[in-house]
Amino acid sequence: xxxxxxxxxxxxxxxxxxxxxxxxxxxxxxxxxxxxxxxxxxxxxxxxxxxxxxxxxxxxxxxxxxxxxxxxxxxxxxxxxxxxxxxxxxxxxxxxxxxxxxxxxxxxxxxxxxxxxxxxxxxxxxxxxxxxxxxxxxxxxxxxxxxxxxxxxxxxxxxxxxxxxxxxxxxxxxxxxxxxxxxxxxxxxxxxxxxxxxxxxxxxxxxxxxxxxxxxxxxxxxxxxxxxxxxxxxxxxxxxxxxxxxxxxxxxxxxxxxxxxxxxxxxxxxxxxxx
Numbered sequence: 001x002x003x004x005x006x007x008x009x010x011x012x013x014x015x016x017x018x019x020x021x022x023x024x025x026x027x028x029x030x031x032x033x034x035x036x037x038x039x040x041x042x043x044x045x046x047x048x049x050x051x052x053x054x055x056x057x058x059x060x061x062x063x064x065x066x067x068x069x070x071x072x073x074x075x076x077x078x079x080x081x082x083x084x085x086x087x088x089x090x091x092x093x094x095x096x097x098x099x100x101x102x103x104x105x106x107x108x109x110x111x112x113x114x115x116x117x118x119x120x121x122x123x124x125x126x127x128x129x130x131x132x133x134x135x136x137x138x139x140x141x142x143x144x145x146x147x148x149x150x151x152x153x154x155x156x157x158x159x160x161x162x163x164x165x166x167x168x169x170x171x172x173x174x175x176x177x178x179x180x181x182x183x184x185x186x187x188x189x190x191x192x193x194x195x196x197x198x199x200x201x202x203x204x205x206x207x208x209x210x211x212x213x214x215x216x217x218x219x220x221x222x223x224x225x226x227x228x229x230x231x232x233x234x235x236x237x238x239x240x241x242x243x244x245x246x247x248x249x250x251x252x253x254x255x256x257x258x259x260x261x262x263x264x265x266x267x268x269x270x271x272x273x274x275x
Contacts, residue, residue, distance in 0.1 A: 040132040041269045043070075043261075045099045046119070048141025048169075049111075052076075053086065053101035055140060059252045060097050063262065071096035075126070077118040078103045083125055095270050098126065098135075109174075109185045112142060116149040123160070134161040134272060136265045140252050141217070144170025144204075145185070148228065151200070152192035163272070164265050166203040169217050169251045172225040177218035179227075186224055193232040200233040203264055205257060207246035216248040 047055035053074040060072055071093040074086040077100065089096040100122050102115050127133070139147045144167030151165070173179065173186045182190075206222035207214035219240065229236045245254040 039094050040096070040130060041094065041134045041136070041272055042096050042098045042130075042132055043136045043138060043265060043269065044123075045097065046137075046139045046143030046146050047099070047101050047105070048139075048143050049105055049107040051101070051105060051140070053099045055101070056097075056099055056252055059258065059261075060099075062253070062258055063097075063266070066258070066262070072099070073097070074099045074101070075122055076101050076103060077115075077122050081118060081121055083122060089130060095266065107142065109183075112145050112149060112185070115146050116154060119146055119150055120154045127159070133159070134163070134269075136269050137162055137165045138168070138261070138265070139165075139170060140168040141170060141248065144168070144225075145172070148172070148189055148225075151197060152189065152195045155195075155197060157197060162197065162200060163269070164201045164203065166205065166261060166265055167225065168205050168257060169207055169214055169222060169248050170204065170225065171217040171221040172228060173218075173221040175218065175221065177212070177220050179220055179224055182224075186227070189228045193228050196229065196232045198233060200229075201235045201237075201264075202229045202233050203237050203239065203260060204229075205251070205260065206238070206240045207248060207251040207254065208240060208242050209247055211242070214246060214248040214251065 045056050047053070053076055060070070064070055071089040072087050073089050073096060075098065076084040076086070078084065100119060102118055104111065104114065137147050139145070147165055147167070151162075155162070172189065174183050176183060202225075204222060204225045206219055208219050209215050211219065213219055223238065226236060226238060239256075239260065241251070241254055241256050245251065251257060
């Protein structure tokens with residue numbers, strides 16, 4: 001009798017596991033099909049330290065005023081990992097703008113590592129919600145450091161395809177003005193360069209008030225990015241801007257930045273949705 005009861009429970013357990021196993025395979029296949037068929041290719045922005053999800057408002061308004069309007073979705077990642085959404089993505093918009101910011105937006109290498117973990121979780125949640133695989137990455141200041149850490153330590157080409165990364169005033173060597181003095185972060189990034197996606201086109205944009213810094217970040221710290229990306233990615237382009245709106249905090253509003261994003265990021269990305 002006891003053996004019959006055990007056998008009965010075993011059969012029931014096998015049936016339950018089989019049902020949920022079939023359901024899981026079905027859901028996985030459905031999600032993969034949605035990703036493969038999706039033509040949505042967002043441009044995802046990350047602000048720097050002490051900045052909020054509103055950091056790119058002027059930039060996005062300018063871009064939208066010069067061409068077709070893009071939906072704008074802002075995502076605030078709370079300290080506990082919860083996501084707070086502001087705005088929406090129109091159902092017909094194939095190239096929305098998504099800004100991901102962090103409640104804990106403090107500076108420092110340790111915090112950049114935490115923010116990268118939050119970014120990874122946010123990207124997974126956004127993919128599950130909107131079913132996209134391809135996106136372009138843009139980061140201002142420390143936002144470029146978070147993207148760099150992501151590409152070296154968390155990026156999975158089976159899950160995402162990122163053709164371009166654009167960084168604005170990113171301090172790859174923090175406040176060091178000499179490339180002879182490399183911070184721990186820069187050393188780690190240089191060593192991890194081999195993990196960068198080989199199909200990535202990287203655009204590093206620096207601003208300068210007096211050809212030494214942009215008022216906050218030394219120009220040499222931005223240029224240090226070449227030691228991380230060169231020879232590991234498809235292409236690396238360094239651009240140095242001066243004049244109006246070349247100061248660190250106003251760099252995202254620089255007219256040349258708008259032109260670069262439109263010609264190197266937005267237009268090529270939109271062509272991918274037409275294939």
